[in-house]
Amino acid sequence: MEYKNLEEMLHIAKGKGDRKSEFKLKDRILFLKNNLPPKGHVKDENDFEKLDAIKKYLESNKYLLRSEIKDYQLMNARYDLLASLNLYIYNEKYFAGIKELKRRIIKALAVLPIAAMILLLAPEKIGFPEQRKAELNECYNGKVPLITFHAFNNSGKRYSMPLEEFEKSLPKLRDRGYYLASVSEYFENRFKSSRKPLILTFDDGYSGQPYAIRIIEDFSEKNNDFGKAVILSLNDPLHSLGIEKNPKIYDELRKKGWISFANHTRRHKNLRSLTTKGVLNDITQTYQGLETVLKEDVLKVNILTCPYGILPKPEAIEAIKNYTYQSKYGPVKIDYIFGEFGPEPESSSNSKNFSRWDIKRTSIDNKKILDRFLAEKN
Numbered sequence: 354m355e356y357k358n359l360e361e362m363l364h365i366a367k368g369k370g371d372r373k374s375e376f377k378l379k380d381r382i383l384f385l386k387n388n389l390p391p392k393g394h395v396k397d398e399n400d401f402e403k404l405d406a407i408k409k410y411l412e413s414n415k416y417l418l419r420s421e422i423k424d425y426q427l428m429n430a431r432y433d434l435l436a437s438l439n440l441y442i443y444n445e446k447y448f449a450g451i452k453e454l455k456r457r458i459i460k461a462l463a464v465l466p467i468a469a470m471i472l473l474l475a476p477e478k479i480g481f482p483e484q485r486k487a488e489l490n491e492c493y494n495g496k497v498p499l500i501t502f503h504a505f506n507n508s509g510k511r512y513s514m515p516l517e518e519f520e521k522s523l524p525k526l527r528d529r530g531y532y533l534a535s536v537s538e539y540f541e542n543r544f545k546s547s548r549k550p551l552i553l554t555f556d557d558g559y560s561g562q563p564y565a566i567r568i569i570e571d572f573s574e575k576n577n578d579f580g581k582a583v584i585l586s587l588n589d590p591l592h593s594l595g596i597e598k599n600p601k602i603y604d605e606l607r608k609k610g611w612i613s614f615a616n617h618t619r620r621h622k623n624l625r626s627l628t629t630k631g632v633l634n635d636i637t638q639t640y641q642g643l644e645t646v647l648k649e650d651v652l653k654v655n656i657l658t659c660p661y662g663i664l665p666k667p668e669a670i671e672a673i674k675n676y677t678y679q680s681k682y683g684p685v686k687i688d689y690i691f692g693e694f695g696p697e698p699e700s701s702s703n704s705k706n707f708s709r710w711d712i713k714r715t716s717i718d719n720k721k722i723l724d725r726f727l728a729e730k731n
């Protein structure tokens with residue numbers, strides 16, 4: 354039977370720099386590894402259930418797998434699938450796991466006294482917030498760029514950027530001295546790094562965004578000082594971020610622990626054109642969706658991001674200040690509004706120019722604008 358092994362396909366995708374396929378293949382290999390019964394041991398009903406789950410999973414990814422489904426003759430040859438994939442043998446993994454655990458314990462024990470020595474000998478390197486604060490002020494001059502991305506694909510449209518371009522921009526941002534700060538670091542004005550803070554927002558819940566998140570994760574794993582943080586700003590969480598293809602997407606994103614969510618209003622209207630009631634309705638509907646997918650984490654969603662960077666009318670802003678969404682986990686309030694899009698980086702949250710009801714972002718609509726941002730003195 355002619356077929357390309359998944360690992361081989363992964364290798365090819367990596368070689369081509371095709372990040373989307375790379376992530377999809379990684380997911381599938383992981384899924385199969387976690388779900389395949391041991392090779393040659395399909396004995397009981399549970400194994401058949403697992404095979405069915407695999408079949409369904411592969412079928413739901415048809416656009417990537419058409420040739421493979423044919424090659425494996427999946428519909429008729431369930432045992433063949435097991436034999437061909439040949440990815441995994443439980444016993445081997447078990448013993449390798451024990452070995453790895455032992456190795457890690459020994460390594461950790463060896464590092465412990467060194468870490469203690471460093472702490473004892475170099476206390477001045479750790480702490481001293483005042484000094485850090487001075488360094489920070491010098492470093493970013495009280496300005497914090499909040500930049501907004503939309504779709505990640507190759508459509509060439511104004512609000513989209515190829516994933517590969519996004520990936521190439523990360524080392525450039527790092528070279529410019531930036532690191533990805535979380536929005537709470539910004540609001541509390543307590544940055545965890547002495548690098549220049551940069552806040553990323555992904556708007557509108559495009560399906561490419563989870564891939565961009567994995568690119569950030571990969572990059573920051575290799576470059577710890579770059580950090581990782583992003584705000585996902587959503588309209589209709591029940592139809593966002595590719596949830597149709599991957600219903601577990603929100604659980605996966607929540608588990609990461611470094612992703613924040615914002616309310617971007619359900620119908621994505623120009624909020625200035627709506628009545629106060631209309632604005633609050635749209636906010637409520639997005640909260641209802643967020644509550645369904647984020648569960649109790651909906652309590653952390655305290656940012657409203659305005660579609661098109663257009664603030665609501667002043668009376669609607671007043672109503673938002675008094676608005677509460679009553680989730681079944683408790684009340685949620687909006688504490689911050691991301692309003693206008695502007696070219697200038699926003700002031701730090703302790704500055705007198707800062708207003709929590711109109712925080713300005715810069716929209717990075719496409720590669721050209723990102724290049725300009727990178728070229729400008731920030």
Ligand SMILES: [Zn+2]
Pocket residue numbers: 556557617621659660661
């Ligand atoms: Zn939007």
